[in-house]
Every structure is written in structure tokens, then in C-alpha cells.
Amino acid sequence: xxxxxxxxxxxxxxxxxxxxxxxxxxxxxxxxxxxxxxxxxxxxxxxxxxxxxxxxxxxxxxxxxxxxxxxxxxxxxxxxxxxxxxxxxxxxxxxxxxxxxxxxxxxxxxxxxxxxxxxxxxxxxxxxxxxxxxxxxxxxxxxxxxxxxxxxxxxxxxxxxxxxxxxxxxxxxxxxxxxxxxxxxxxxxxxxxxxxxxxxxxxxxxxxxxxxxxxxxxxxxxxxxxxxxxxxxxxxxxxxxxxxxxxxxxxxxxxxxxxxxxxxxxxxxxx
Numbered sequence: 001x002x003x004x005x006x007x008x009x010x011x012x013x014x015x016x017x018x019x020x021x022x023x024x025x026x027x028x029x030x031x032x033x034x035x036x037x038x039x040x041x042x043x044x045x046x047x048x049x050x051x052x053x054x055x056x057x058x059x060x061x062x063x064x065x066x067x068x069x070x071x072x073x074x075x076x077x078x079x080x081x082x083x084x085x086x087x088x089x090x091x092x093x094x095x096x097x098x099x100x101x102x103x104x105x106x107x108x109x110x111x112x113x114x115x116x117x118x119x120x121x122x123x124x125x126x127x128x129x130x131x132x133x134x135x136x137x138x139x140x141x142x143x144x145x146x147x148x149x150x151x152x153x154x155x156x157x158x159x160x161x162x163x164x165x166x167x168x169x170x171x172x173x174x175x176x177x178x179x180x181x182x183x184x185x186x187x188x189x190x191x192x193x194x195x196x197x198x199x200x201x202x203x204x205x206x207x208x209x210x211x212x213x214x215x216x217x218x219x220x221x222x223x224x225x226x227x228x229x230x231x232x233x234x235x236x237x238x239x240x241x242x243x244x245x246x247x248x249x250x251x252x253x254x255x256x257x258x259x260x261x262x263x264x265x266x267x268x269x270x271x
């Protein structure tokens with residue numbers, strides 16, 4: 001069943017740009033940088049901006065919302081500074097690209113004063129030793145919801161990480177389930193998407209745990225427009241047979257992966 005048919009080192013480059021004046025606190029350069037990680041379509045951009053403002057961290061000027069590994073989020077004139085245009089890259093499948101991406105992170109992601117984000121390279125970030133030098137905020141969203149939104153946008157690249165299922169959309173779901181498992185295994189603080197869309201407290205609490213000695217500005221991102229969109233999307237999923245089928249597929253994939261040995265490159269990508 002094709003569900004898609006049914007789904008209506010250059011200091012100049014790394015100079016911090018504070019997203020909002022911060023309260024009295026240690027200079028940003030003394031704070032460990034933050035890495036926000038999530039699956040795609042998980043409110044990560046909005047939470048990234050709110051978190052960076054709350055802590056007082058800078059965003060690299062050549063990225064959009066700090067998305068350091070996504071060439072599509074880099075201004076065209078600066079794309080030569082971005083990594084290769086890869087997504088859901090696996091060590092065993094594309095070792096040269098995988099190692100190029102981790103070397104790029106080593107060279108580009110500064111350890112103090114910045115906020116970064118990634119949603120397209122969970123296996124690369126999961127296999128990158130340098131992540132241990134950052135504070136990590138993980139935005140966790142229900143995999144079926146992510147699959148539903150990606151199908152609507154015709155974003156199929158998570159299927160590259162599938163090894164058991166090879167038909168659409170099963171491979172997409174498998175890739176997302178595997179990526180979610182990588183994020184789950186990484187150290188860091190979790191913010192549940194379902195909590196974050198209701199109020200600001202979940203993000204605020206997570207940031208307080210990551211930066212306990214830092215005075216934080218209150219993260220604010222929910223307004224009337226946000227509430228309207230939240231209600232509309234919830235009603236849409238509630239009435240969607242496609243979404244219910246995706247929930248079932250996620251459960252089936254997880255059960256199957258418990259029985260099947262993962263491909264070698266998946267194991268290598270895990271921390």
C-alpha cells in the first residue's frame with residue numbers, strides 16, 4: 001500500500017551572532033556549546049532558537065537555525081563552506097562521506113559559545129566522538145508523527161538507513177526507527193515534543209539541567225498562531241487513517257528489528 005497516495009576556519013565564519021540580549025551571565029565564550037538533535041519535523045528549529053536565546057549562545061552566521069550538516073540550510077553564496085549534500089549517511093555504506101562529515105564537525109563546530117543543530121545526520125552525529133564536548137539537547141517526537149509529516153512532504157531519505165524492509169513506506173519507517181534509537185542512546189537532556197508544544201516549561205527545565213550555573217532568559221515561542229497550528233495538526237492526525245496505519249507500521253518495524261540482526265554499517269554508526 002502506497003500511503004503517499006493518501007496523504008493530502010575562518011574566525012569571520014564562526015563569529016557568534018547572539019539571538020537576543022541575554023541577562024547577566026558569564027561571557028558566552030565560557031559556556032559549553034549546545035547541540036540540538038532530533039528527527040526531522042520535530043519543532044527543532046523553533047526550540048533551537050528559543051534555547052540559544054535563553055542561554056545566550058551564538059548561531060554561526062552561515063547557517064539557518066544552526067543546522068550545520070544540511071547544505072539546504074546554508075545561504076547559496078556560502079555553500080562552499082557546507083559539507084557534502086548527504087543525509088542519513090551510514091559508515092558502512094558511504095565510509096568516505098561519513099568520515100568527511102565527522103572531520104567537518106571536528107573542524108567547524110566550536111566547543112564554546114555557540115548553538116548548533118542537526119536533524120539529517122543522526123548516524124554521523126551518533127558516531128562522532130566530538131559530541132562529548134558539547135551540551136546535548138534531544139527533541140523527541142513520536143516516530144509515526146515524523147513519518148506522517150515526511151510522507152506529506154515527500155521526504156524519503158530516511159529509507160537509506162533501512163536494511164530489513166525495502167518497500168515504500170516501510171523502509172522510510174525503518175530508517176526513522178533506527179535513527180530514533182541512535183538519538184535515544186546518546187547522552188543529553190530530552191525534551192518531549194508533546195510536552196514542548198503545550199508550554200515552555202519542558203524546554204526551560206532541560207536547559208536548567210544543562211546549564212545549572214547560568215542565568216537563563218525565559219524561552220518563549222508559543223503564541224496564538226502556534227496554538228492554532230497545534231490544534232489544526234492534532235485534529236488532522238486524529239482523523240487520518242494514514243496516520244493510524246503508520247502507528248501500526250512503527251510498532252511492527254520495532255518488533256521486527258528486535259529479531260533481525262542489523263546491517264554492519266548500522267552497528268558501526270551506533271555509539
